Amino acid sequence: MGRRNNEIEPTRFSSFILLSVGLISCALVYACVSLVLRTSGNSSVSDLGSLALVGEDVDGGGKGDLGGGSGRCCRGIDNLELWGAAVKWGSDFKFNSSEECCNACKAMCTGNDGPCLCDTWVFCGNREACGSKFGECWLKKQKDTMQPDRQEEGEKVSWTSGIIFGKGEGIIGMKTKYGTLHIKLLPDCAPYSVAYILQLLTLRHCAGCQFYRAESRGESWDSEGNHIKNAPLGPPFALIQGTLETVATSFKKIPTEDCPTIRRGSVAWIGSGPEFFVSLANHDEWKNSYTVFGSVLPEDMNIAEKIAHLPTKPDVWNNINVSVLEEAIPLVIQRIKTSHGDITTGVKTD
Template structure:
């Protein structure tokens, strides 16, 4: 005789089935919500940091060429909260002091633990402070706190920008061109740019010369074999000489080979250019103070293709914009809401 089925067995099975279905439903909902709420990795800040990393910043920037830079400004002291006291930390040179700061700025994301270094290298003037290396942290890296400036200061100072930091925008009607600054390479130049950030407008700042790559350079900026070296010259030229804002002419600083995306002065400024090509033929002739983040080169290309007219400058055939493009130098902030790269 078969055993009579237990009335409680179906109940237990039904309960188990409902429990499994519930767990499955929760898992599906969790996976869906995680996919919706998880950062995509394409936020404005993340894309800026990624482009920045591609060009090798956080140790001088500007690609391989700028990686070894460690320059500062003599007779100039930057203030800030000390993260390493110079009275307890002495080194042999300003470069060694700079490198110590950069060593605290090796992370892939976020601000550096040290963004300012101050060194006393004049044995006579420094006295018992000779060799002191103060490592500091600014409240605002785009507006560093200056203590002393001029011939009487015995200090040499410099700043360091980490990945995603030290990026300013050249705003135009065609969009914002984001430029990573290179303070370790061209400190005088960068402080000129930081000075412009203090002002709301940059009246008179504009792009006025535009030349495509033509049939001389390919899309990567490499020179085409057996082609001439211009014209056209593959560049966008303008001025950062703003009306009513004094501009200090800059000394020759970081003069690497000009690469596609390099931002450099014409002479001692305030005229500058953005290169759309790799110009090995220019033989390290121009001070580079920044580079355009890769995704914004399309905006530079767009402006370079605007209507132009021919002219001759000191015997050189050039093309100038029929209608100059005004620009403004603006700081960017670190939150997604403060960035709009589509502008």
């Protein structure tokens, strides 16, 4: 009997220990789950607020590729065949993807002086439609990369084409009465966006193009665009915003293209355009939400800052407090003359 008692007591203590361990485990799991949910909830609120702060249309934004800039992108426009003098014959030069073809063109555009040896690539990547031409990669040279020669386009065209801008090339001006913002276009990251901008260059005027919203960096970002620790993320939201829709051109929504993290100087669409903004700060909190099609040259950011400090009036968009310019600022899209990578003043008219 005594032996049985000795067997019963350990069993009773074991049950108590197991019960205690179970309760402690449950408490730990609950604490971890609560922390995760609380952190996730805060991030969601922050992200939604950031997406809404630059305009009404936020549905078009997507994550896209996580490329950090032009050097990491190689995109083209489908169903388009660009013409030009061939520097590599596609019949003897084949790849498995348009990206490889694009990179082959980029490899011929690494010099610091003068134009690229290759500024246009044309690839046939639809096996059924291309037939024996499948995989052909034609590397070409345009007479004028800002007005590329189009052979044909449309659904029946099996080619994908893209253009490459070398150092000092592919720069446009957004002229305002406060100065001209020189912007380096990124056709390898946002080819559809850049094609639209090049279309605007062919117009004598950009009627309707303007900046209408301006918000400074406030006390949340330093002069280099870095966020100050523990400072709010707005308002103000460190940007100037406008539209590139002109009464002379029927605007078609721009597809989501490369959406890197917004940096100081980034020029990006809001949704599918034509609303756009120039960022005055590094906005890591906006994640990868906006197609970036250009970047303001650093020496011109003082002009953007000047616009951001013009008189404004308060407004509310999507429950977000914003600052709208008291007087909208018309802008003109200009082509900037370049010579061996050096920017000169004036609009090229020839």
